[in-house]
Amino acid sequence: MSDLLLADRITKSFGTNRVLRGVTIGIGRGEVVGLFGPNGSGKTTLANIITGLTRPDKGRILFEGKDVTGMSMDARFRAGIARTFQIPDPYPSLTVVESVRVALLCSEAGRKETEGKGPGFQENLDSLLVRTGLFAQRFWPAAKLSQGCLRRLEFARAISCRPKFILLDEVSSALSARDEAELVALMRSLHREEDISFLLISHNPLILEELCDRVVAIEDGRVFWEGKPGDLAKYVPTSHHAHGDEGGNHEGG
Amino acid sequence: MKPPRFGKIPGVLVAGAGILLLLPLAGLDVFLLDVLTIGFLTAVYAGSWDIVGGLAGQISLGHALFFGTATYSCALLTSLLGWPFPLAAGAALLLSTAAGAAVGTLSAPLKGPFVALLTLALGEAAHEFFLGQTFFSPRGAYSWGGEGGIPVLLGIPWFSPWIAYYAALAFLLLCTWIMLRIARSETGLIWTALSGSELSARASGVDIRRHKRLAFVAAAALAGAAGVGFAACVGRATADDFSLELSFQAATFAAVGGRGTIVGPILAALLFYPLLQGTGIPPAGRVLLYALVLLFTLRFFPAGVAGTLRERARARRMAGRKGDGR
Secondary structure (H helix, E strand, O other), X not given: OOEEEEEEEEEEEXXXXXXXXXXXXXXXXXXXXXXXXXXXXXXXXXXXXXXXXXXXXXXXXXXXXXXXXXXXXXXXXXXXXXXEOOOOOOOOOOEHHHHHHHHHHHOHHHXXXXXXXXXXXXXXXXXXXXXXOOHHHOOOEHHHOOHHXXXXXXXXXXXOOOOOEEEEEOOOOOOOHHHHHHHXXXXXXXXXXXXXXXXXXXXXXXXXXXXXXEEEEEEOOEEEEEEOHHHHHHXXXXXXXXXXXXXXXXXXX | XXXXXXXXXXXXXXXXXXXXXXXXXXXXXXXXXXXXXXXXXXXXXXXXXXXXXXXXXXXXXXXXXXXXXXXXHHHHHHHHOOOOHHHHHHHHXXXXXXXXXXXXXXXXXXXXXXXXXXXXXXXXXXXXXXXXXXXXXXXXXOEEEOOOEEEOOOOOXXXXXXHHHHHHHHHHHHHHHHHHHHHHOHHHHHHHHHHHOHHHHHHOOOOXXXXXXXXXXXXXXXXXXXXXXXXXXXXXXXHHHHOHHHHHHHHHHHHHHOOXXXXXXXXXXXXXXXXXXXXXXXXXXXXXXXXXXXXXXXXXXXXXXXXXXXXXXXHHHHHHHHHOOO
């Protein structure tokens, strides 16, 4: 399988703390890859580097064969690399429909449909809201949404650019079992119908086993184990704080 | 489906504009007419702050830089170079817009308090520069500058306080319309998103540096337009046009009226400027009154008067929709 996205020998330090030490991960077209690892292993830093929030010290990010290492996060979104955050950060003064509208306006796909084709844009917006189950809440202030709805909003924002790759950072954290099941179903339908590739960061091995084609475990800034989701039980983290919470959306850690 | 962010402009605003239109006919003296005229220009200036500080969330504490650039350009170009006022006004607008582009470019990589600090420093640097700067008249007989200022040669003999009043009122209505159009536009929506969460905006494909720059450019152009009007009405540019008080005044009006609402800061300026100037309250008293009004507003209207009312109306609409079972 040819790589849609390749994080090639990524190295990153914050001061004297070497967070990533030459990590290489490839994600094929239509592939769902899980990223697993203990707290502080560098998962979120790698996610930030892949999506353009943080620049690596060494290494490069290739997307569809092109080097996008120097591209900003917004440019990568427009190019088809989308992401959700571990802690959703909604626009407090915008409604759900306005929040999705922003992403649709800024994505190149949305922009093309806006030009001289008003109804097309509106249909696209409505269809995103219906698909993510947010149509009934479309006029709600985004800040007043439940955790489950915030995750849906993150999904709606992410898929508005018609991405080829989505990075999901701890998508199931702080969710009820029902919300989690609905999000998993949404992810599956996106994967099946749009052939979107996913990199799924999670502390939950059950989710990874259920959804992923392949799982990569990183530890101490290195790829420590790689295999099939069914073999995840064979991976024994050397660190003794494997199942903690790694932090937030921001650079570092 | 148009997003219901601002709703319809209430009839009370239209009625207010009607009253302002008829007010001079009620026999106002020239002093009050002048106070109201400057009040209209101050309202445009406060609205311009809200474009960058409220809508786009880039707290500018040096907004007087754009206003002062326009007034000084008008003064220097008409008095020193002998340009006709309309030409000088056009150049002043361009220069204040260019100042906005420069400040926007410098502040684009910064966030939150650092934007405030940078704009504060730039505004104060300009204030200090023009406070100590002397310009010599072409005749060489006397110098201008500093607190005394530089005259603005309007060259319009038929200009009167009445004409100034109605011109400033028309200017306020036009600028309010422009600012509301900006706020309701796609760009306005993107700026509101940027103001809410830079991280989510970046992840939504917003080129935040370009939009921050653009917000500063739009705000500076409008503040510059207010400055041109001010220069024409007052007939002098002084170092006070760059003052920190003027920058804080805009931010205060926005905090009281409601950041990001456009109408709120404009109404706050229209109410408080004539009240403070027209009643002859000394400067120390004015500062105290500003502080009291700000404290009262933050206690009872945390999002400013218009902002809090808008939030309450939205909450009522939401409750109504839930009640309808939608």
